[in-house]
Amino acid sequence: MNYLLAAEGEEPNPLIPHIPELVLGVVVFALLYVLVKKFVYPNFEATFAERTAAIEGGLAAAETKQAEADAKLAELEQQLADARHEAARIREEAREQGATIVAEMREQAQAESARIVEAGKAQIEAERQQAVTSLRAEVGTLATGLAGRIVGESLEDEARQSRVVERFLADLESAGGVN
Amino acid sequence: MSVNVLAATEDPYIPGPSSFDLPPIFGEGTIVTKPMVQIVLFAVLAFAFLYFASRKRALVPGKLQYVGEAGYGFVRNSLGRDIIGSHDFQKFVPYLVSMFFLLLFNNWAAAIPFFQFPTFSRAGLVYGLALISWLVYNGVGIKKHGLGGYLKLQCMPSGVTGPILLLIVPLEFFSNIVVRPVTLALRLFCNMFAGHLLLILFAMGGYWLIFQSGVLGYVPVGILAWVLFTAIFFLELLIQFLQAYVFTLLNAMYIAGALADEH
Numbered sequence: 001m002n003y004l005l006a007a008e009g010e011e012p013n014p015l016i017p018h019i020p021e022l023v024l025g026v027v028v029f030a031l032l033y034v035l036v037k038k039f040v041y042p043n044f045e046a047t048f049a050e051r052t053a054a055i056e057g058g059l060a061a062a063e064t065k066q067a068e069a070d071a072k073l074a075e076l077e078q079q080l081a082d083a084r085h086e087a088a089r090i091r092e093e094a095r096e097q098g099a100t101i102v103a104e105m106r107e108q109a110q111a112e113s114a115r116i117v118e119a120g121k122a123q124i125e126a127e128r129q130q131a132v133t134s135l136r137a138e139v140g141t142l143a144t145g146l147a148g149r150i151v152g153e154s155l156e157d158e159a160r161q162s163r164v165v166e167r168f169l170a171d172l173e174s175a176g177g178v179n
Numbered sequence: 180m181s182v183n184v185l186a187a188t189e190d191p192y193i194p195g196p197s198s199f200d201l202p203p204i205f206g207e208g209t210i211v212t213k214p215m216v217q218i219v220l221f222a223v224l225a226f227a228f229l230y231f232a233s234r235k236r237a238l239v240p241g242k243l244q245y246v247g248e249a250g251y252g253f254v255r256n257s258l259g260r261d262i263i264g265s266h267d268f269q270k271f272v273p274y275l276v277s278m279f280f281l282l283l284f285n286n287w288a289a290a291i292p293f294f295q296f297p298t299f300s301r302a303g304l305v306y307g308l309a310l311i312s313w314l315v316y317n318g319v320g321i322k323k324h325g326l327g328g329y330l331k332l333q334c335m336p337s338g339v340t341g342p343i344l345l346l347i348v349p350l351e352f353f354s355n356i357v358v359r360p361v362t363l364a365l366r367l368f369c370n371m372f373a374g375h376l377l378l379i380l381f382a383m384g385g386y387w388l389i390f391q392s393g394v395l396g397y398v399p400v401g402i403l404a405w406v407l408f409t410a411i412f413f414l415e416l417l418i419q420f421l422q423a424y425v426f427t428l429l430n431a432m433y434i435a436g437a438l439a440d441e442h
Contacts (some may be wrong), residue, residue, distance in 0.1 A: 011195050011196045011197055011411045012197055013196065014196040014199055014200075014300075014302055014368075014372060015302050015368075016301030016302065017301075017302045017306050018301065018302075018303045019303050020210045020211075020212075020215065020303075021212065021214060021215055021218075021303035021304050021307075022303035022304065022306050023307070023309060024218065024219070024304070024307075024313060025218060025304035025305075025307030026304075026307040026310065027301065028218050028219055028281070029222075029277065029278070029281060029307065029308060029311055030311075031222070032222045032225065032226055032277045032280075032281055033273060033274060033323065035226050035230075036226065036229060036273045036276055036280075037273035037277075039226075039230050039233070040226070040229040040230055040233045040251070040273070040276065041272060041273040041276070043233035043234060043236055044233045044247075044248065044252075044255075045269075045272075045420040046236060046238075047233070047236045047238070047240075047244075047248070048248075048252075050236070050238060051238050052203050054238055064219050068203050098234045104279045109316045143256075173238065
């Protein structure tokens with residue numbers, strides 16, 4: 001080992017390099033550098049970049065989703081409020097309509113009852129007139145028959161009979177009015 | 180043990196620089212030594228680790244990819260991006276990653292049974308890496324500022340004028356251009372060398388005290404030596420990692436300094 005100055009049993013100087021080792025160290029490092037640069041560095045950097053992109057993409061997507069969900073929620077709330085408003089409006093309308101219908105029905109019923117009362121009155125009046133007329137005829141006959149029997153005088157003569165009755169009725173009317 | 184106590188005492192093994200002077204594996208006259216085999220083997224392992232960890236490119240990493248990304252990301256971000264700056268660091272990432280993992284795997288070789296030898300306790304291998312570092316940071320600076328601009332950047336602190344420059348310029352030149360590769364190399368080499376020496380001392384010393392000293396009273400001391408050996412072994416694991424880190428960190432700082440616009 002002549003490179004070590006270790007003649008005569010002295011300790012070798014460890015600071016003096018073994019030249020083949022020095023050369024080999026440089027070569028090994030150079031090769032490792034080339035291999036790392038070619039095979040390791042691009043892979044790791046690509047992985048890091050992909051991961052960063054994936055995380056950022058995920059965050060962006062989540063933000064978009066959140067915004068969409070917020071918009072959807074606002075829209076639904078708006079729809080719900082509209083629906084409530086609509087329902088309230090319809091209820092109010094129905095109440096108004098109901099009130100109108102009730103009022104109309106009451107009016108109709110009143111008119112009907114008035115009409116019925118009116119008709120009844122008219123009928124009663126007509127029947128009364130009829131009764132008066134028929135009574136007038138019958139009263140005459142009865143009275144003359146009765147009177148004939150009482151006075152014993154025949155009143156069968158049409159003309160006379162009629163005259164007597166008329167006179168009698170006129171007396172009645174002038175005495176106390178009809179009815 | 181009683182046999183040993185009765186046996187004639189032997190001289191203890193004294194570890195020294197010769198402990199690191201491993202003979203060529205294939206006999207006298209050939210050049211391949213154990214450190215040379217180790218640096219090639221652990222460079223291959225470092226590359227295999229990085230390659231297989233990076234190959235899948237899964238967005239949700241498996242175990243190997245996770246460990247690989249953690250290591251690669253550590254060098255890339257804390258040594259590359261944070262020191263060199265996000266504008267320029269990308270093109271130095273392969274360099275820093277190669278440097279860190281070559282050093283880390285070879286330093287930890289000292290902890291692996293059968294190898295148990297820190298590759299960079301051999302000065303020649305360390306000088307190689309220091310030489311590369313020197314060429315890289317100076318080359319990068321000269322490429323960016325031109326030779327004159329770069330020397331001015333490294334040797335003339337801004338704001339210093341007048342006769343004091345006569346003192347400052349040689350000092351800065353010496354410190355930034357000449358001394359840096361030397362300290363870089365010696366720091367790594369000495370840490371690996373001394374750490375390994377310490378481990379040999381405690382291991383062989385304990386062995387001698389227990390089995391070879393012939394003195395029964397030394398046996399507990401030998402056991403204590405082995406306990407300390409174990410503790411130092413773990414300390415060395417930390418140091419081996421730290422030296423890989425520091426070497427790469429200083430590389431990044433030198434590159435950052437060479438790229439800087441203001442000194």
